[in-house]
Amino acid sequence: MIDFKKHSGINTLSTKQVLNVSLEEAWDFFSSPENLQRITPEDMGFQITSEVSHKAYAGQIITYKVGILPGIKLNWVTEITEVKDRAFFIDEQRFGPYSMWHHEHWFYQLPDGKTLMEDKISYKIPFGFLGKIAQKVFIKKQLKEIFEYRFNTLEVMFNEK
Incomplete structure (x- = not known):
């Protein structure tokens, strides 16, 4: 499920997905920055350009090259601003294509042993009126495609065992 909302000039994308793995297994995968490339569409040419720790930690700076068109x-720099083990982590853009990018990753253990994963991304497009047009014409569509790809990839990885 992918949901978009707009409020006070900020766009919010929310997703939810149930994964047929334990909270520990989900956390091990998603808190490891090098796995981000595995769940990003190949045509984006996503590449981490900095050295990364095996696990995300607060204060970690990660640099990427990513194809936006x-x-x-473009170069994109994010910082992991907060981490609570097996519960959530937050990354924020420091430099990149958005005026603001705040991405929350939440993980919940379900009674049946599966894991509910939720993403909430709050972002703002630069360039005023032109940015609003870009959001309507291609940014929203591109983000939807990225997260649909991610959803489908995770379905294969974790739910079709």
């Missing part, structure tokens, strides 16, 4: 790759 065909033939256009």
Whole structure:
């Protein structure tokens, strides 16, 4: 499920997915920055350019190259601002394509042993009126495609065992 909302000039994308793995297994996978490339569409040319620790930690800076449009790759710098083991972590853009990017990753153990994963991304597009047009024309569509790809990839990885 992917949901978009807009409030006070900020866009919010929310997703939920149940994974057929324990909370520990889900946390081990998602809190490891090097796994992000595995769940990002190949055509984006996503590449981590910094050294990364095996596990995310508060204060960690991660740099990437990412294709936002065909033939256009940008540098993107995020910081892991907060981590609570096996519960959530937050990354925020420090430099990149957005005026603001705040991504919350939440994990909940379900009674049946599965894990509910929720993402909440609050973001703001630069360039005023032109940014609003870009959001309507392609940014929202691109983000939806990225998170649909991620959903489908995770279904194969964790739910079709």
